[in-house]
Amino acid sequence: MQTVGVILSERVYAGLIVGHKLTGELMSYPAGDASAVSADSEDEGTLIELPTESIVKAICRVVSEVAKGNEKSISAVGIALPGLIRNGVVEEAPNLPQLKGARIQELVSTGLAAYGISASVSVLNDADAMAAGLASQHDKLDHFIRVWTLGTGIGYGRYPFAEGVWEGGHSVVTLDEKENYCGCGGRGHMEGIMGHRSMRLRFLDMEPEEVFEAANRRVNPDPRCVEFKHLWHKALAAATASSIHMAGSGKFFITGYNVRFLDLKMLKDYLHQMVKMSPIQGYSIEVVDDEQLSRVIGAAVAAEQAHGR
Numbered sequence: 001m002q003t004v005g006v007i008l009s010e011r012v013y014a015g016l017i018v019g020h021k022l023t024g025e026l027m028s029y030p031a032g033d034a035s036a037v038s039a040d041s042e043d044e045g046t047l048i049e050l051p052t053e054s055i056v057k058a059i060c061r062v063v064s065e066v067a068k069g070n071e072k073s074i075s076a077v078g079i080a081l082p083g084l085i086r087n088g089v090v091e092e093a094p095n096l097p098q099l100k101g102a103r104i105q106e107l108v109s110t111g112l113a114a115y116g117i118s119a120s121v122s123v124l125n126d127a128d129a130m131a132a133g134l135a136s137q138h139d140k141l142d143h144f145i146r147v148w149t150l151g152t153g154i155g156y157g158r159y160p161f162a163e164g165v166w167e168g169g170h171s172v173v174t175l176d177e178k179e180n181y182c183g184c185g186g187r188g189h190m191e192g193i194m195g196h197r198s199m200r201l202r203f204l205d206m207e208p209e210e211v212f213e214a215a216n217r218r219v220n221p222d223p224r225c226v227e228f229k230h231l232w233h234k235a236l237a238a239a240t241a242s243s244i245h246m247a248g249s250g251k252f253f254i255t256g257y258n259v260r261f262l263d264l265k266m267l268k269d270y271l272h273q274m275v276k277m278s279p280i281q282g283y284s285i286e287v288v289d290d291e292q293l294s295r296v297i298g299a300a301v302a303a304e305q306a307h308g309r
Contacts, residue, residue: 001018001075001076001304001307002016002017002018002023002070002073002074002075003016003017003018003074003075003076003077003078003119003300003303003304003307004016004017004063004066004067004074004076004077004078004119004300004303005017005077005078005080005129005295005296005297005298005299005300005301005303006059006062006063006077006078006079006080006296006299007079007080007081007126007129007292007295007296007299008047008055008059008079008080008081008082008096008126009047009082009126009292009295010046010047011028011029011030011046011047012028012029012047012055012058012059012062013026013027013028013062013292013295013296014026014027014028014059014062014063014065014066014296015027015066015293015296015297015300016066016067016070016074017296017297017300017301020136020297020300020301021297022293022296022297024066025066026292026293026296027062027065027066028062029058029061029062030046047096048095048096048097048098050098051098052098052099052102052107055096055098055099056102056104056107056108056111057111059079059108059111060108060111060112060114060115063077063108063112063115063117064112064115064117067115067117071115071116071117072116074117074119075119075120075304075307076119076120076121076122076300076303076304076306076307077108077112077117077119077120077121077122077303078121078122078123078124078129078298078299078300078301078302078303078304078306079104079105079108079121079122079123079124079299080123080124080125080126080128080129080295080298080299080302081093081096081099081104081123081125081126082094082095082096082125082126082127082153082155083095083096083099083100083125084125084165084167085104085123085124085125087105088103088104088105088106088121088122088123089101089102089103089104089105090102090104090123094153094183094184095152095153104123105121105122105123108121108123109121120303120306120307121303122299122302122303122306122307124161124299124302125155125157125166126149126155126157126295127147127149127155127156127157127166128157128158128159128161128166128298128302129157129295129296129298129299129302130147130149130155130157130255130294130295130298131145131146131147131157131158131159131253131298132157132159132161132297132298132299132301132302133293133294133295133296133297133298133299133301134147134159134253134255134288134294134298135159135298135301136297136298136301137294137297140251141159141301143250143251144158144159144160144247144248144250144251145158145159145250145251145252145253146158146159146243146247146250146251146252146253147252147253147254147255148168148236148239148240148252148253148254148255148256149255149256149290150194150236150254150255150256150257150258150259150261150262151195151196151256151257151258151290152195152196152197153169153183153191153195153196153197154168154169154190154191154194154195155168155169155256156168156169156171156239156243158247159298161302161305168190168239168243169189169190169191169195169239170182170184170186170189170190170191171189171190171238171239171242171243172186172187172188172189172190173188173189173190173193173234173235173238173239174188174193174235174238175188176188179192179193180192181193181195181198181201181202182195182198183195183197183198190235190236190238190239193231193232193235194232194235194236194258196208196257196258199211202228203228206225208258208261211225211228211229212225212229212261215228215229216229229261229263229266230266232261233262233263233266233267233270234270236254236262236267237267237270237271237273237274238270238274240252240267240271240283240285241271241274241275244275244280244283245275245277245280248280249280249281249282249283250282250283250284251283251284251286252283252284252285252286253285253286253287253288254285254286254287254288255287255288255289255290256290257290259287259290262287264285264287267285268285271283271285
């Protein structure tokens with residue numbers, strides 16, 4: 001089966017997927033290094049500046065390029081984007097607010113028809129696409145896995161797919177009334193502590209990189225930064241522990257450009273303090289590189305599975 005996976009991040013990326021592997025090149029709009037993931041990308045604001053109609057046209061254009069010569073044999077197209085997606089409609093998209101309310105599935109299906117592509121279209125959250133992509137690449141399509149993506153916000157993905165909101169980045173991890181840095185406006189959220197944007201709001205005089213550098217200094221570490229480093233790890237442990245207590249143990253992957261701040265030993269120590277029931281202690285945590293290809297493959301896997309239902 002030939003499918004196309006598409007993701008929206010700082011650019012639109014797409015690839016032709018056959019047998020859960022990329023065939024040809026991973027293409028992007030605007031054109032650039034499809035493997036690059038950066039907190040300070042010069043193109044970070046490219047899509048947020050475009051109206052919905054232009055984003056849909058960009059998706060259709062890139063899909064048509066990767067499908068060139070195979071238009072009639074493409075069976076499904078999967079589109080992954082940040083936000084709350086239900087039935088092909090973007091109900092909420094803090095990072096791409098112009099998409100709120102957009103019927104992406106319908107709009108893209110209509111747009112692709114003009115290119116001679118009649119494939120079924122599926123739309124999903126980009127964190128779920130990452131989970132599906134990692135499940136495919138690690139031969140775990142028959143396993144239950146979860147993924148934390150540590151970036152501008154905090155993504156939570158799970159595979160297999162299941163109905164639900166799954167906005168795990170907005171898990172409440174503290175009752176401190178001062179913890180109100182989350183972009184959604186909610187209090188005590190994991191993203192309000194760990195999100196890149198939230199860290200910048202908290203430390204107006206320091207970049208996140210500088211905060212962790214000051215916390216990790218062997219000589220004269222900054223007490224304020226050391227305290228925050230522990231809070232950051234406690235937040236991730238608390239949200240992970242809540243997921244374990246609700247859905248059971250299993251494999252957790254952690255990725256995203258801010259995984260560079262992670263002290264895995266510290267995280268595991270806090271998690272061990274929070275998960276004490278022996279039947280659910282069989283969890284494992286693995287740090288993996290953040291690759292656009294993983295999301296593209298995951299979007300294609302989702303489209304293939306939706307097409308088969």
